Amino acid sequence: MQIQRLDTKGASMSHYAIIGGGIAGLTAANALATAGSVTLFEQSCLLGGRAKTFESDGYLFNLGPHALTAKGIAAQTFRKWGIRISGGNPSEQGPGKRAVIICNGVLYPAVGNFGSLITSRMFSLQEKLELAKLLSFTKHSDVGRSESVNEWLSRRVQSERVRQYVRMGLRTATYTSEFDHLSAKDALRQLALTMKTGVVYLDGGWQVLVDDLARRAESMGVKFRTGVNVERLSEVQADRIIVATDRQNAQRLTGLELPPSIPAYAACLDLGLTELPRDAPTVAFAVDRPLYYSVHSAAARLAPRGHALVHVMKYLDGTSDDPQSVREELEKYADIVMPGWRDLLEQDRFLPHIMVSAAIPTISTNPVKSSAIGRVAFAGEWLTSQGLLADAAVSSALEAARSVSQAGSIDTRSGSDTWQPR
Numbered sequence: 001m002q003i004q005r006l007d008t009k010g011a012s013m014s015h016y017a018i019i020g021g022g023i024a025g026l027t028a029a030n031a032l033a034t035a036g037s038v039t040l041f042e043q044s045c046l047l048g049g050r051a052k053t054f055e056s057d058g059y060l061f062n063l064g065p066h067a068l069t070a071k072g073i074a075a076q077t078f079r080k081w082g083i084r085i086s087g088g089n090p091s092e093q094g095p096g097k098r099a100v101i102i103c104n105g106v107l108y109p110a111v112g113n114f115g116s117l118i119t120s121r122m123f124s125l126q127e128k129l130e131l132a133k134l135l136s137f138t139k140h141s142d143v144g145r146s147e148s149v150n151e152w153l154s155r156r157v158q159s160e161r162v163r164q165y166v167r168m169g170l171r172t173a174t175y176t177s178e179f180d181h182l183s184a185k186d187a188l189r190q191l192a193l194t195m196k197t198g199v200v201y202l203d204g205g206w207q208v209l210v211d212d213l214a215r216r217a218e219s220m221g222v223k224f225r226t227g228v229n230v231e232r233l234s235e236v237q238a239d240r241i242i243v244a245t246d247r248q249n250a251q252r253l254t255g256l257e258l259p260p261s262i263p264a265y266a267a268c269l270d271l272g273l274t275e276l277p278r279d280a281p282t283v284a285f286a287v288d289r290p291l292y293y294s295v296h297s298a299a300a301r302l303a304p305r306g307h308a309l310v311h312v313m314k315y316l317d318g319t320s321d322d323p324q325s326v327r328e329e330l331e332k333y334a335d336i337v338m339p340g341w342r343d344l345l346e347q348d349r350f351l352p353h354i355m356v357s358a359a360i361p362t363i364s365t366n367p368v369k370s371s372a373i374g375r376v377a378f379a380g381e382w383l384t385s386q387g388l389l390a391d392a393a394v395s396s397a398l399e400a401a402r403s404v405s406q407a408g409s410i411d412t413r414s415g416s417d418t419w420q421p422r
Helices: 023-032 073-080 114-119 125-133 149-156 160-174 184-197 206-219 247-254 323-337 389-404
Strands: 015-019 037-042 053-056 059-062 099-103 106-109 199-202 223-226 240-243 264-273 283-286 291-295 308-316 345-357 376-378
Touching (some): 015 023, 023 240, 099 323, 149 160, 149 184, 160 283, 199 206, 264 323, 291 323, 308 323, 345 389, 376 389
Parallel strands (some): 015 240
Antiparallel strands (some): 264 308, 291 308
16 A cells, blocks of 8 residues: 655645554544644554454453553543543452452452551561651652662662562552663652552453544544555655654654663463452562562453453563463462462463563653654654653653644643643
8 A cells, every 4th residue: 555645735734644553643643633634654454553452252352451540641631532431440449359469479468558558467567667668658859860760779678578569569550670770760750640540441441542542533634544554754745744653663764863762571361261260359469579460350341241351460571581481470370369260261362572661761761852853753652751651652642743733733731731741
């Protein structure tokens, strides 16, 4: 399929092209739709990128255990645009919901406040006292901008068990265990946000979000060209272009040497069960290993009625893990958390190496300034413009749309009067 050439000669309306149909590209398309004519190019036949959802016999599988920060910039922006966000959080207290933490193969009730910390059997008295002092660690103002998570923990925490516990919380909030590189300041800010507002697992999977964003953009005149691989920016004639691809393709298209980034990867075992084993928790966080378990169907409509959709995940750290060994590790973790699951298994899918985030905020992060590269701007979570994960993708897309708009009539407000792009 040939690229549509956008002819701007003699026309008063601005023409915009967006390359990439993931969350960042779809956000940019919606933001620019009121500023002129917009065409979005996506090399795949389907929109969504890593936000796609796949259905199998009534089970709805995201590409890993996606969660949307309830009051992050992405959720604020989508709600303002009328995009439906429905679902819940399996960590929340409620009928049939139970959260646990696991250490050395033993299950303990989750520690969510001072009262549960005092009664916890997992920590010694000295560890409880140290952790109590850190209950407000997400608000610490002494965290250096160039300080990694591990550097901060070494300076602030004496007990290795408490360090493990804090790392567990940061893994859950940031989806990475790259603590030698992850910025402590950004990680603690993200943890504070998720602890304060919670996260949402979406009814119907993230495909619902993708489809609603596409429908809204199309209703405002955005044209979609799927199955089109843009090889060179010169193939697309437009007043302004937003490159909403990964960093590698952005470099290829522009010929620019962009700042390096460290992506986050994970291995995920998805389990569709005829029912959840009796007394199984809905969330289980491993303290001493980079493992995570969550029954997403306990919070969102993702499985047939009465059935369960479970994610068991390992945060990868860049080492070459053998896929078979990782799968066995995840299955054994599931044995600890919900004994008897193998007899109830109906669907399973193993993703040995998925990209969870295109970039983590590191102690040496040098964000690309989208307004400083002529008629081209960038969008994507690898820019870590504001927040992490979907929030980074959306905030960078809004910033890119603002920078390329000639008329200044774009719809980029997030719903928060205090937010301004950097």
